[in-house]
Amino acid sequence: MGRSWPGMYNAIGMAKRKRVAFQGERGAFSEEAAVKLVGGDVVFDPRPRFEEVFKTLAGGQVDYAVVPIENTLAGSVHENYDHLLRYKLPIVAEARVRIVHNLIARPGVKFSEIRRAFSHPVALGQCLRFFEKHPRIKSESYYDTAGSVKMIMEEAPDGVAAIASEAAARFYGGHILKRSIEDDRQNFTRFFLLIRRAGARSGPAPRGKNLKTSLVFTTPNTPGALFRCLSVFALRDINLTKIESRPLRGKPWEYLFYVDLLGSVRDAPIRNALRHLGELTDLLQVLGCYPQGD
Amino acid sequence: MGRSWPGMYNAIGMAKRKRVAFQGERGAFSEEAAVKLVGGDVVFDPRPRFEEVFKTLAGGQVDYAVVPIENTLAGSVHENYDHLLRYKLPIVAEARVRIVHNLIARPGVKFSEIRRAFSHPVALGQCLRFFEKHPRIKSESYYDTAGSVKMIMEEAPDGVAAIASEAAARFYGGHILKRSIEDDRQNFTRFFLLIRRAGARSGPAPRGKNLKTSLVFTTPNTPGALFRCLSVFALRDINLTKIESRPLRGKPWEYLFYVDLLGSVRDAPIRNALRHLGELTDLLQVLGCYPQGD
Secondary structure (H helix, E strand, C coil): CHHHCCCCECCCCCECCCEEEEECCCCCHHHHHHHHHHCCCCEEEEECCHHHHHHHHHCCCCCEEEEEEEECCCEECHHHHHHHHHHCCCEEEEEEEECCCEEEECCCCCHHHCCEEEECHHHHHCCHHHHHHCCCCEEEECCCHHHHHHHHHHHCCCCEEEEECHHHHHHHCCEEEECCCCCCCCCEEEEEEECCCCCCCCCCCCCCCCEEEEEEEECCCCCCHHHHHHHHHHCCCCCEEEEEEEECCCCCCCEEEEEEEECCCCCHHHHHHHHHHHHHCCEEEEEEEEECCC | CCCCCCCCECCCCCECCCEEEEECCCCCHHHHHHHHHHCCCCEEEEECCHHHHHHHHHCCCCCEEEEEEEECCCEECHHHHHHHHHHCCCEEEEEEEECCCEEEECCCCCHHHCCEEEECHHHHHCCHHHHHHCCCCEEEECCCHHHHHHHHHHHCCCCEEEEECHHHHHHHCCEEEECCCCCCCCCEEEEEEECCCCCCCCCCCCCCCCEEEEEEEECCCCCCHHHHHHHHHHCCCCCEEEEEEEECCCCCCCEEEEEEEECCCCCHHHHHHHHHHHHHCCEEEEEEEEECCC
16 A cells, blocks of 8 residues: 555645554564555654554554564464454554565675674574574574664674564664575565544445455354354355454353454445344454455 | 373383473473473473474384464464474374463572573563563573573573573572563463374374364365355364464465364264365365363
Protein backbone atom coordinates (compact mmCIF):
# COMPACT_ATOMS: atom_id res chain seq x y z
CA MET A 1 0.00 0.00 0.00
CA GLY A 2 3.03 2.27 0.37
CA ARG A 3 2.17 5.82 1.39
CA SER A 4 -1.38 5.81 0.12
CA TRP A 5 -2.95 4.72 3.37
CA PRO A 6 -5.84 7.10 4.23
CA GLY A 7 -4.95 9.42 7.06
CA MET A 8 -1.42 10.09 5.87
CA TYR A 9 -2.55 13.60 4.98
CA ASN A 10 -4.30 16.04 7.30
CA ALA A 11 -7.49 18.02 6.75
CA ILE A 12 -5.92 20.72 4.58
CA GLY A 13 -4.09 18.15 2.46
CA MET A 14 -0.69 18.84 3.98
CA ALA A 15 1.47 15.82 4.58
CA LYS A 16 1.49 15.20 8.30
CA ARG A 17 4.03 12.83 9.78
CA LYS A 18 2.24 10.04 11.52
CA ARG A 19 3.72 8.16 14.47
CA VAL A 20 4.17 4.39 14.35
CA ALA A 21 4.96 2.23 17.40
CA PHE A 22 6.68 -1.16 17.11
CA GLN A 23 8.57 -3.50 19.41
CA GLY A 24 12.38 -3.52 19.29
CA GLU A 25 15.15 -1.08 18.42
CA ARG A 26 15.23 1.24 15.41
CA GLY A 27 16.08 -0.90 12.38
CA ALA A 28 14.19 -3.96 13.68
CA PHE A 29 12.30 -6.19 11.22
CA SER A 30 9.11 -4.59 12.55
CA GLU A 31 10.41 -1.27 11.20
CA GLU A 32 10.84 -2.89 7.76
CA ALA A 33 7.23 -4.03 8.01
CA ALA A 34 6.14 -0.53 9.05
CA VAL A 35 7.87 1.02 6.01
CA LYS A 36 6.12 -1.52 3.78
CA LEU A 37 2.77 -0.73 5.40
CA VAL A 38 2.77 3.06 5.85
CA GLY A 39 5.89 4.29 4.02
CA GLY A 40 9.10 5.72 5.46
CA ASP A 41 7.90 9.31 6.01
CA VAL A 42 6.69 8.67 9.54
CA VAL A 43 8.03 9.06 13.07
CA PHE A 44 9.03 5.68 14.48
CA ASP A 45 8.38 5.00 18.14
CA PRO A 46 10.24 1.82 19.16
CA ARG A 47 9.17 0.20 22.44
CA PRO A 48 10.82 -2.58 24.45
CA ARG A 49 7.66 -4.71 24.96
CA PHE A 50 4.70 -5.72 22.81
CA GLU A 51 2.26 -4.67 25.50
CA GLU A 52 3.67 -1.13 25.49
CA VAL A 53 3.14 -0.98 21.71
CA PHE A 54 -0.57 -1.71 22.24
CA LYS A 55 -0.84 0.67 25.22
CA THR A 56 0.85 3.48 23.30
CA LEU A 57 -1.65 3.16 20.44
CA ALA A 58 -4.64 2.73 22.78
CA GLY A 59 -3.55 5.85 24.67
CA GLY A 60 -3.34 7.91 21.49
CA GLN A 61 0.42 8.67 21.64
CA VAL A 62 0.82 7.13 18.15
CA ASP A 63 -1.36 6.78 15.04
CA TYR A 64 -0.37 3.21 14.14
CA ALA A 65 1.16 0.12 15.63
CA VAL A 66 2.92 -2.65 13.71
CA VAL A 67 3.14 -6.08 15.37
CA PRO A 68 4.33 -9.53 14.23
CA ILE A 69 1.59 -12.17 14.36
CA GLU A 70 3.23 -15.31 12.94
CA ASN A 71 6.49 -16.62 11.56
CA THR A 72 6.95 -19.48 9.10
CA LEU A 73 9.47 -21.24 11.39
CA ALA A 74 8.46 -20.15 14.87
CA GLY A 75 4.64 -20.14 14.68
CA SER A 76 1.97 -17.73 15.92
CA VAL A 77 2.81 -14.99 18.40
CA HIS A 78 0.11 -15.87 20.93
CA GLU A 79 1.03 -12.91 23.12
CA ASN A 80 -0.04 -10.52 20.37
CA TYR A 81 -3.33 -12.37 19.83
CA ASP A 82 -3.96 -11.85 23.56
CA HIS A 83 -3.28 -8.13 23.21
CA LEU A 84 -5.52 -7.90 20.10
CA LEU A 85 -8.38 -9.44 22.09
CA ARG A 86 -7.80 -7.20 25.08
CA TYR A 87 -7.07 -3.84 23.47
CA LYS A 88 -9.57 -4.22 20.57
CA LEU A 89 -7.36 -2.19 18.21
CA PRO A 90 -8.54 -3.11 14.70
CA ILE A 91 -6.24 -4.64 12.07
CA VAL A 92 -6.32 -2.49 8.93
CA ALA A 93 -3.53 -4.08 6.86
CA GLU A 94 -1.12 -7.00 6.78
CA ALA A 95 2.37 -7.44 5.30
CA ARG A 96 4.77 -10.32 4.98
CA VAL A 97 8.47 -9.57 5.47
CA ARG A 98 11.23 -12.00 4.58
CA ILE A 99 13.69 -12.27 7.46
CA VAL A 100 17.01 -11.55 5.74
CA HIS A 101 20.11 -11.52 7.91
CA ASN A 102 23.09 -9.46 6.70
CA LEU A 103 26.66 -9.25 7.97
CA ILE A 104 27.17 -5.57 8.77
CA ALA A 105 30.35 -3.66 9.72
CA ARG A 106 31.58 -0.08 9.95
CA PRO A 107 32.33 1.41 6.51
CA GLY A 108 35.93 0.68 5.51
CA VAL A 109 36.15 -2.62 7.41
CA LYS A 110 36.86 -5.58 5.10
CA PHE A 111 35.24 -8.98 5.32
CA SER A 112 38.68 -10.63 5.76
CA GLU A 113 39.21 -8.59 8.96
CA ILE A 114 36.06 -9.87 10.70
CA ARG A 115 36.70 -12.20 13.65
CA ARG A 116 33.51 -11.79 15.71
CA ALA A 117 29.85 -11.30 14.73
CA PHE A 118 27.26 -10.08 17.26
CA SER A 119 23.49 -10.61 17.09
CA HIS A 120 20.43 -11.92 18.93
CA PRO A 121 20.88 -15.66 19.59
CA VAL A 122 17.82 -16.50 17.47
CA ALA A 123 19.39 -14.71 14.47
CA LEU A 124 22.77 -16.37 15.13
CA GLY A 125 21.00 -19.74 15.23
CA GLN A 126 19.53 -18.99 11.77
CA CYS A 127 23.01 -18.41 10.26
CA LEU A 128 24.78 -21.59 11.38
CA ARG A 129 25.96 -22.53 7.88
CA PHE A 130 27.64 -19.14 7.52
CA PHE A 131 29.62 -19.75 10.74
CA GLU A 132 30.50 -23.31 9.63
CA LYS A 133 31.82 -21.94 6.33
CA HIS A 134 33.82 -19.18 8.04
CA PRO A 135 35.22 -20.80 11.19
CA ARG A 136 37.47 -17.81 11.88
CA ILE A 137 34.33 -15.77 12.75
CA LYS A 138 33.01 -16.38 16.25
CA SER A 139 29.32 -15.81 16.95
CA GLU A 140 28.60 -13.63 19.99
CA SER A 141 25.17 -13.09 21.48
CA TYR A 142 23.61 -9.67 21.94
CA TYR A 143 20.17 -8.63 23.23
CA ASP A 144 18.84 -7.43 19.86
CA THR A 145 19.70 -7.71 16.13
CA ALA A 146 19.44 -3.99 15.33
CA GLY A 147 20.99 -3.14 18.71
CA SER A 148 24.10 -5.09 17.72
CA VAL A 149 24.59 -2.76 14.71
CA LYS A 150 24.19 0.29 16.98
CA MET A 151 26.80 -1.18 19.36
CA ILE A 152 29.45 -1.93 16.70
CA MET A 153 29.00 1.54 15.19
CA GLU A 154 29.31 3.30 18.56
CA GLU A 155 31.94 1.20 20.32
CA ALA A 156 33.83 0.31 17.14
CA PRO A 157 35.93 -2.61 18.40
CA ASP A 158 38.36 -4.14 15.87
CA GLY A 159 37.42 -7.04 13.59
CA VAL A 160 33.79 -6.97 14.62
CA ALA A 161 30.52 -7.21 12.66
CA ALA A 162 26.82 -7.43 13.48
CA ILE A 163 24.06 -9.56 11.94
CA ALA A 164 20.81 -7.67 11.31
CA SER A 165 18.35 -6.31 8.76
CA GLU A 166 19.16 -3.95 5.90
CA ALA A 167 17.04 -1.33 7.73
CA ALA A 168 19.39 -1.54 10.72
CA ALA A 169 22.47 -1.08 8.46
CA ARG A 170 20.82 1.95 6.86
CA PHE A 171 19.67 3.50 10.12
CA TYR A 172 22.99 3.22 11.97
CA GLY A 173 25.17 3.85 8.90
CA GLY A 174 26.66 0.35 8.75
CA HIS A 175 28.02 -1.26 5.59
CA ILE A 176 26.66 -4.64 4.43
CA LEU A 177 29.61 -7.02 3.87
CA LYS A 178 27.52 -10.13 3.07
CA ARG A 179 23.84 -10.14 2.21
CA SER A 180 21.34 -12.83 3.12
CA ILE A 181 23.53 -15.15 5.19
CA GLU A 182 20.55 -16.96 6.79
CA ASP A 183 20.31 -20.75 6.38
CA ASP A 184 16.65 -20.80 5.35
CA ARG A 185 15.24 -18.35 2.84
CA GLN A 186 11.70 -19.47 3.64
CA ASN A 187 11.73 -17.44 6.85
CA PHE A 188 8.86 -14.95 6.68
CA THR A 189 7.07 -12.98 9.37
CA ARG A 190 3.53 -11.70 8.93
CA PHE A 191 2.80 -8.31 10.51
CA PHE A 192 -0.44 -6.46 11.27
CA LEU A 193 -0.98 -2.72 11.03
CA LEU A 194 -3.30 -1.52 13.79
CA ILE A 195 -5.13 1.77 14.32
CA ARG A 196 -7.12 3.16 17.22
CA ARG A 197 -10.76 2.19 17.35
CA ALA A 198 -13.01 4.83 15.90
CA GLY A 199 -16.04 5.09 18.16
CA ALA A 200 -17.96 1.90 18.84
CA ARG A 201 -17.07 0.14 15.58
CA SER A 202 -14.65 -2.72 15.45
CA GLY A 203 -12.68 -0.95 12.74
CA PRO A 204 -13.25 0.47 9.31
CA ALA A 205 -14.43 -2.26 6.93
CA PRO A 206 -12.83 -1.53 3.58
CA ARG A 207 -14.69 -2.03 0.34
CA GLY A 208 -13.30 -3.81 -2.67
CA LYS A 209 -11.84 -7.15 -3.65
CA ASN A 210 -9.10 -9.27 -2.08
CA LEU A 211 -10.09 -8.55 1.48
CA LYS A 212 -9.40 -10.71 4.48
CA THR A 213 -11.13 -10.91 7.87
CA SER A 214 -9.48 -12.16 11.08
CA LEU A 215 -11.50 -13.44 14.00
CA VAL A 216 -11.20 -15.22 17.32
CA PHE A 217 -13.84 -17.40 18.94
CA THR A 218 -14.24 -19.90 21.75
CA THR A 219 -16.49 -22.94 21.59
CA PRO A 220 -18.36 -24.69 24.37
CA ASN A 221 -16.74 -27.94 25.44
CA THR A 222 -18.93 -30.34 23.45
CA PRO A 223 -17.94 -32.97 20.86
CA GLY A 224 -18.06 -31.70 17.29
CA ALA A 225 -18.25 -28.04 18.40
CA LEU A 226 -15.49 -26.91 16.04
CA PHE A 227 -17.00 -28.88 13.16
CA ARG A 228 -20.33 -27.07 13.63
CA CYS A 229 -18.49 -23.73 13.79
CA LEU A 230 -16.68 -24.42 10.53
CA SER A 231 -19.95 -25.43 8.88
CA VAL A 232 -21.07 -21.77 8.99
CA PHE A 233 -18.28 -21.01 6.51
CA ALA A 234 -18.39 -24.24 4.45
CA LEU A 235 -22.15 -23.93 3.87
CA ARG A 236 -21.57 -20.47 2.38
CA ASP A 237 -18.46 -21.38 0.33
CA ILE A 238 -16.30 -19.03 2.39
CA ASN A 239 -12.59 -19.84 2.13
CA LEU A 240 -10.43 -19.98 5.26
CA THR A 241 -6.73 -19.11 5.05
CA LYS A 242 -5.82 -19.87 8.66
CA ILE A 243 -7.17 -21.91 11.52
CA GLU A 244 -5.45 -22.55 14.79
CA SER A 245 -6.62 -23.84 18.15
CA ARG A 246 -5.16 -22.71 21.43
CA PRO A 247 -6.03 -24.15 24.83
CA LEU A 248 -7.80 -21.62 27.05
CA ARG A 249 -5.84 -20.65 30.13
CA GLY A 250 -7.05 -22.36 33.25
CA LYS A 251 -9.87 -24.14 31.38
CA PRO A 252 -8.69 -27.60 30.38
CA TRP A 253 -10.37 -28.89 27.21
CA GLU A 254 -11.68 -25.48 26.18
CA TYR A 255 -10.18 -23.77 23.21
CA LEU A 256 -9.76 -20.44 21.53
CA PHE A 257 -9.69 -20.52 17.73
CA TYR A 258 -7.97 -18.08 15.40
CA VAL A 259 -9.52 -17.97 11.93
CA ASP A 260 -8.67 -15.87 8.87
CA LEU A 261 -11.08 -15.92 5.95
CA LEU A 262 -11.25 -14.40 2.50
CA GLY A 263 -13.82 -11.63 2.18
CA SER A 264 -15.16 -8.62 4.03
CA VAL A 265 -17.59 -8.23 6.90
CA ARG A 266 -19.58 -6.11 4.40
CA ASP A 267 -20.28 -9.23 2.27
CA ALA A 268 -23.72 -10.68 3.01
CA PRO A 269 -22.54 -14.33 3.20
CA ILE A 270 -19.83 -13.40 5.72
CA ARG A 271 -22.24 -11.27 7.75
CA ASN A 272 -24.64 -14.20 7.84
CA ALA A 273 -21.88 -16.67 8.67
CA LEU A 274 -20.75 -14.49 11.60
CA ARG A 275 -24.32 -14.17 12.91
CA HIS A 276 -24.66 -17.96 12.64
CA LEU A 277 -21.25 -18.43 14.33
CA GLY A 278 -22.42 -16.16 17.17
CA GLU A 279 -25.12 -18.71 17.98
CA LEU A 280 -22.52 -21.47 18.35
CA THR A 281 -19.75 -19.71 20.27
CA ASP A 282 -19.23 -18.30 23.77
CA LEU A 283 -17.01 -15.47 22.55
CA LEU A 284 -16.67 -14.11 19.01
CA GLN A 285 -14.54 -11.12 18.14
CA VAL A 286 -13.68 -9.71 14.70
CA LEU A 287 -10.07 -8.52 14.94
CA GLY A 288 -10.19 -6.64 11.66
CA CYS A 289 -11.00 -6.62 7.96
CA TYR A 290 -8.17 -5.55 5.66
CA PRO A 291 -6.68 -5.90 2.17
CA GLN A 292 -4.73 -9.14 1.58
CA GLY A 293 -1.00 -8.45 1.83
CA ASP A 294 1.58 -9.65 -0.68
CA MET B 1 5.67 -42.23 33.33
CA GLY B 2 8.93 -41.71 35.27
CA ARG B 3 11.39 -44.57 34.81
CA SER B 4 8.88 -47.18 33.83
CA TRP B 5 9.17 -46.64 30.10
CA PRO B 6 9.67 -50.03 28.37
CA GLY B 7 13.24 -50.52 27.21
CA MET B 8 14.81 -48.95 30.28
CA TYR B 9 15.99 -52.42 31.23
CA ASN B 10 17.95 -54.82 29.03
CA ALA B 11 17.19 -58.44 28.17
CA ILE B 12 18.44 -59.89 31.44
CA GLY B 13 16.62 -57.26 33.50
CA MET B 14 19.73 -55.24 34.32
CA ALA B 15 19.30 -51.51 34.30
CA LYS B 16 20.98 -50.18 31.20
CA ARG B 17 21.59 -46.46 30.86
CA LYS B 18 19.82 -45.16 27.80
CA ARG B 19 21.04 -42.17 25.84
CA VAL B 20 18.76 -39.16 25.27
CA ALA B 21 19.48 -36.36 22.79
CA PHE B 22 18.02 -32.86 23.17
CA GLN B 23 18.75 -29.38 21.84
CA GLY B 24 20.65 -26.95 24.06
CA GLU B 25 23.17 -27.11 26.87
CA ARG B 26 23.06 -29.45 29.88
CA GLY B 27 20.42 -28.06 32.25
CA ALA B 28 18.16 -26.78 29.43
CA PHE B 29 14.38 -26.98 29.81
CA SER B 30 14.51 -29.91 27.34
CA GLU B 31 16.59 -31.78 29.94
CA GLU B 32 13.84 -31.13 32.52
CA ALA B 33 11.36 -32.60 30.05
CA ALA B 34 13.65 -35.60 29.45
CA VAL B 35 13.86 -36.31 33.18
CA LYS B 36 10.06 -36.15 33.38
CA LEU B 37 9.73 -38.49 30.38
CA VAL B 38 12.43 -41.14 30.94
CA GLY B 39 13.83 -40.43 34.41
CA GLY B 40 17.21 -39.06 35.42
CA ASP B 41 19.22 -42.29 35.17
CA VAL B 42 20.15 -41.77 31.52
CA VAL B 43 23.08 -40.36 29.56
CA PHE B 44 22.20 -36.91 28.21
CA ASP B 45 23.47 -35.98 24.76
CA PRO B 46 22.95 -32.21 24.23
CA ARG B 47 23.16 -30.96 20.64
CA PRO B 48 23.33 -27.39 19.29
CA ARG B 49 20.60 -27.79 16.62
CA PHE B 50 17.19 -29.49 16.45
CA GLU B 51 18.11 -31.19 13.20
CA GLU B 52 21.13 -32.83 14.83
CA VAL B 53 18.86 -34.18 17.57
CA PHE B 54 16.75 -35.92 14.92
CA LYS B 55 19.81 -37.13 12.95
CA THR B 56 21.44 -38.51 16.10
CA LEU B 57 18.34 -40.56 16.90
CA ALA B 58 17.82 -41.64 13.27
CA GLY B 59 21.47 -42.75 13.11
CA GLY B 60 21.12 -44.86 16.26
CA GLN B 61 23.64 -42.95 18.42
CA VAL B 62 20.93 -42.40 21.05
CA ASP B 63 17.84 -44.30 22.22
CA TYR B 64 15.53 -41.30 22.62
CA ALA B 65 15.17 -37.71 21.58
CA VAL B 66 13.19 -35.02 23.43
CA VAL B 67 12.02 -32.00 21.42
CA PRO B 68 9.75 -29.02 22.18
CA ILE B 69 6.68 -28.84 19.92
CA GLU B 70 4.71 -25.85 21.21
CA ASN B 71 4.77 -23.14 23.83
CA THR B 72 1.79 -21.36 25.36
CA LEU B 73 3.23 -17.91 24.53
CA ALA B 74 5.34 -18.53 21.45
CA GLY B 75 3.26 -21.04 19.46
CA SER B 76 4.14 -24.23 17.56
CA VAL B 77 7.74 -25.05 16.71
CA HIS B 78 7.17 -25.55 12.98
CA GLU B 79 10.79 -26.58 12.47
CA ASN B 80 10.27 -29.67 14.62
CA TYR B 81 7.05 -30.57 12.77
CA ASP B 82 9.15 -30.47 9.58
CA HIS B 83 11.72 -32.81 11.11
CA LEU B 84 8.97 -35.16 12.39
CA LEU B 85 7.59 -35.41 8.85
CA ARG B 86 11.00 -35.94 7.32
CA TYR B 87 12.68 -38.29 9.80
CA LYS B 88 9.53 -40.31 10.63
CA LEU B 89 10.67 -40.92 14.22
CA PRO B 90 7.51 -41.84 16.13
CA ILE B 91 6.26 -39.89 19.14
CA VAL B 92 5.85 -42.25 22.11
CA ALA B 93 5.10 -39.80 24.92
CA GLU B 94 4.42 -36.14 25.66
CA ALA B 95 5.12 -33.93 28.67
CA ARG B 96 4.32 -30.38 29.59
CA VAL B 97 6.99 -28.40 31.43
CA ARG B 98 6.36 -25.07 33.12
CA ILE B 99 9.05 -22.59 32.14
CA VAL B 100 10.29 -21.35 35.51
CA HIS B 101 13.14 -18.84 35.52
CA ASN B 102 15.34 -18.68 38.62
CA LEU B 103 18.04 -16.22 39.65
CA ILE B 104 21.12 -18.37 40.20
CA ALA B 105 24.54 -17.44 41.65
CA ARG B 106 27.62 -19.17 43.00
CA PRO B 107 27.07 -20.59 46.52
CA GLY B 108 27.91 -17.98 49.14
CA VAL B 109 26.94 -15.01 46.98
CA LYS B 110 24.11 -12.96 48.53
CA PHE B 111 21.17 -11.48 46.63
CA SER B 112 22.12 -7.97 47.81
CA GLU B 113 25.51 -8.31 46.05
CA ILE B 114 24.02 -9.02 42.59
CA ARG B 115 24.49 -6.21 40.05
CA ARG B 116 24.23 -8.10 36.72
CA ALA B 117 22.12 -11.06 35.57
CA PHE B 118 22.98 -13.02 32.41
CA SER B 119 20.60 -15.12 30.31
CA HIS B 120 19.17 -15.72 26.83
CA PRO B 121 17.34 -12.56 25.68
CA VAL B 122 14.04 -14.45 25.45
CA ALA B 123 14.35 -15.44 29.14
CA LEU B 124 15.39 -11.88 30.10
CA GLY B 125 12.34 -10.59 28.23
CA GLN B 126 10.14 -12.89 30.34
CA CYS B 127 11.47 -11.42 33.62
CA LEU B 128 10.95 -7.69 32.97
CA ARG B 129 8.98 -7.10 36.18
CA PHE B 130 11.86 -8.54 38.21
CA PHE B 131 14.27 -6.04 36.62
CA GLU B 132 11.80 -3.17 37.15
CA LYS B 133 11.54 -4.10 40.83
CA HIS B 134 15.32 -4.38 41.24
CA PRO B 135 16.75 -1.54 39.13
CA ARG B 136 20.25 -2.08 40.57
CA ILE B 137 20.43 -5.38 38.61
CA LYS B 138 21.30 -4.96 34.94
CA SER B 139 20.16 -7.60 32.44
CA GLU B 140 22.90 -8.94 30.16
CA SER B 141 22.29 -11.18 27.19
CA TYR B 142 23.96 -14.56 26.76
CA TYR B 143 23.54 -17.24 24.07
CA ASP B 144 21.78 -19.79 26.28
CA THR B 145 19.95 -19.90 29.64
CA ALA B 146 21.80 -22.95 31.03
CA GLY B 147 25.05 -21.75 29.39
CA SER B 148 24.82 -18.55 31.46
CA VAL B 149 24.93 -20.65 34.68
CA LYS B 150 27.95 -22.57 33.38
CA MET B 151 29.67 -19.27 32.60
CA ILE B 152 29.08 -17.62 36.01
CA MET B 153 30.26 -20.79 37.79
CA GLU B 154 33.45 -21.06 35.70
CA GLU B 155 34.40 -17.42 35.28
CA ALA B 156 33.04 -16.29 38.64
CA PRO B 157 32.93 -12.51 38.12
CA ASP B 158 31.81 -10.44 41.13
CA GLY B 159 28.18 -9.51 41.72
CA VAL B 160 26.90 -11.66 38.89
CA ALA B 161 23.98 -14.08 38.57
CA ALA B 162 22.36 -16.13 35.79
CA ILE B 163 18.69 -16.74 34.98
CA ALA B 164 17.87 -20.35 34.12
CA SER B 165 16.07 -23.55 35.10
CA GLU B 166 16.42 -25.39 38.37
CA ALA B 167 18.04 -28.23 36.37
CA ALA B 168 20.80 -25.84 35.26
CA ALA B 169 21.42 -24.72 38.87
CA ARG B 170 21.64 -28.37 39.96
CA PHE B 171 23.88 -29.46 37.09
CA TYR B 172 26.45 -26.66 37.41
CA GLY B 173 26.27 -26.43 41.22
CA GLY B 174 24.68 -22.97 41.33
CA HIS B 175 22.58 -21.68 44.21
CA ILE B 176 19.04 -20.39 43.58
CA LEU B 177 18.71 -16.90 45.10
CA LYS B 178 15.18 -16.19 43.82
CA ARG B 179 12.79 -18.78 42.46
CA SER B 180 10.24 -18.23 39.70
CA ILE B 181 11.03 -14.64 38.73
CA GLU B 182 9.19 -14.89 35.37
CA ASP B 183 6.39 -12.39 34.65
CA ASP B 184 3.88 -14.98 33.42
CA ARG B 185 3.34 -18.28 35.22
CA GLN B 186 1.22 -19.56 32.33
CA ASN B 187 4.34 -20.26 30.29
CA PHE B 188 4.38 -23.97 29.42
CA THR B 189 6.23 -25.91 26.75
CA ARG B 190 4.97 -29.23 25.43
CA PHE B 191 7.68 -31.76 24.55
CA PHE B 192 7.61 -35.03 22.60
CA LEU B 193 9.63 -38.13 23.37
CA LEU B 194 10.76 -39.84 20.15
CA ILE B 195 12.21 -43.27 19.49
CA ARG B 196 13.70 -44.86 16.41
CA ARG B 197 11.23 -46.51 14.06
CA ALA B 198 10.92 -50.23 14.63
CA GLY B 199 10.74 -51.86 11.19
CA ALA B 200 8.10 -50.56 8.81
CA ARG B 201 5.61 -49.50 11.46
CA SER B 202 4.98 -45.91 12.26
CA GLY B 203 5.67 -46.61 15.92
CA PRO B 204 4.35 -48.83 18.67
CA ALA B 205 0.66 -48.20 19.24
CA PRO B 206 0.07 -48.46 22.97
CA ARG B 207 -3.06 -50.07 24.36
CA GLY B 208 -5.15 -48.60 27.12
CA LYS B 209 -7.07 -45.46 27.93
CA ASN B 210 -6.15 -41.79 27.72
CA LEU B 211 -4.20 -42.10 24.50
CA LYS B 212 -3.58 -39.37 21.97
CA THR B 213 -2.72 -39.54 18.27
CA SER B 214 -0.89 -36.81 16.35
CA LEU B 215 -1.13 -36.49 12.58
CA VAL B 216 -0.28 -34.21 9.70
CA PHE B 217 -2.17 -33.96 6.42
CA THR B 218 -2.43 -31.75 3.37
CA THR B 219 -5.65 -31.04 1.52
CA PRO B 220 -6.22 -30.33 -2.15
CA ASN B 221 -6.89 -26.67 -2.88
CA THR B 222 -10.70 -26.80 -3.07
CA PRO B 223 -13.33 -24.90 -1.07
CA GLY B 224 -14.53 -26.75 2.00
CA ALA B 225 -11.65 -29.27 1.86
CA LEU B 226 -10.81 -28.86 5.55
CA PHE B 227 -14.47 -29.09 6.53
CA ARG B 228 -14.76 -32.44 4.72
CA CYS B 229 -11.55 -33.63 6.41
CA LEU B 230 -12.88 -32.74 9.86
CA SER B 231 -16.15 -34.53 9.11
CA VAL B 232 -14.29 -37.87 9.26
CA PHE B 233 -13.74 -37.20 12.97
CA ALA B 234 -17.02 -35.42 13.79
CA LEU B 235 -19.12 -38.23 12.21
CA ARG B 236 -17.40 -40.71 14.54
CA ASP B 237 -17.49 -38.54 17.71
CA ILE B 238 -13.71 -38.33 17.83
CA ASN B 239 -12.47 -35.40 19.91
CA LEU B 240 -9.69 -33.17 18.60
CA THR B 241 -7.33 -31.45 21.04
CA LYS B 242 -5.35 -29.43 18.49
CA ILE B 243 -5.77 -28.15 14.97
CA GLU B 244 -3.47 -25.79 13.18
CA SER B 245 -3.05 -24.82 9.54
CA ARG B 246 0.28 -23.91 8.03
CA PRO B 247 0.80 -22.61 4.50
CA LEU B 248 2.76 -25.07 2.33
CA ARG B 249 6.12 -23.76 1.22
CA GLY B 250 6.15 -22.59 -2.36
CA LYS B 251 2.48 -23.55 -2.85
CA PRO B 252 0.29 -20.53 -2.20
CA TRP B 253 -3.20 -21.43 -0.95
CA GLU B 254 -2.23 -24.98 -0.05
CA TYR B 255 -2.03 -25.95 3.58
CA LEU B 256 -0.58 -28.49 5.90
CA PHE B 257 -2.72 -29.31 8.96
CA TYR B 258 -1.54 -30.51 12.35
CA VAL B 259 -4.20 -32.43 14.26
CA ASP B 260 -4.09 -34.14 17.68
CA LEU B 261 -7.00 -36.36 18.64
CA LEU B 262 -8.03 -38.38 21.66
CA GLY B 263 -7.73 -42.12 21.13
CA SER B 264 -5.46 -44.74 19.62
CA VAL B 265 -4.87 -45.90 16.07
CA ARG B 266 -5.91 -49.32 17.45
CA ASP B 267 -9.49 -48.04 18.02
CA ALA B 268 -11.81 -49.03 15.18
CA PRO B 269 -13.45 -45.56 14.82
CA ILE B 270 -10.04 -43.90 14.54
CA ARG B 271 -8.77 -46.54 12.08
CA ASN B 272 -11.88 -45.94 9.97
CA ALA B 273 -11.57 -42.16 10.27
CA LEU B 274 -7.94 -42.31 9.09
CA ARG B 275 -8.86 -44.54 6.13
CA HIS B 276 -11.64 -42.08 5.25
CA LEU B 277 -9.25 -39.12 5.70
CA GLY B 278 -6.79 -40.84 3.33
CA GLU B 279 -9.42 -40.55 0.56
CA LEU B 280 -9.63 -36.77 1.09
CA THR B 281 -5.98 -35.80 1.52
CA ASP B 282 -2.85 -35.64 -0.63
CA LEU B 283 -0.55 -36.54 2.24
CA LEU B 284 -1.46 -38.15 5.55
CA GLN B 285 1.09 -39.14 8.17
CA VAL B 286 0.55 -40.43 11.69
CA LEU B 287 3.33 -38.89 13.81
CA GLY B 288 2.64 -41.12 16.79
CA CYS B 289 0.19 -42.53 19.28
CA TYR B 290 1.05 -42.02 22.94
CA PRO B 291 -0.34 -41.64 26.46
CA GLN B 292 -1.74 -38.19 27.27
CA GLY B 293 0.77 -36.26 29.33
CA ASP B 294 -0.05 -34.30 32.46
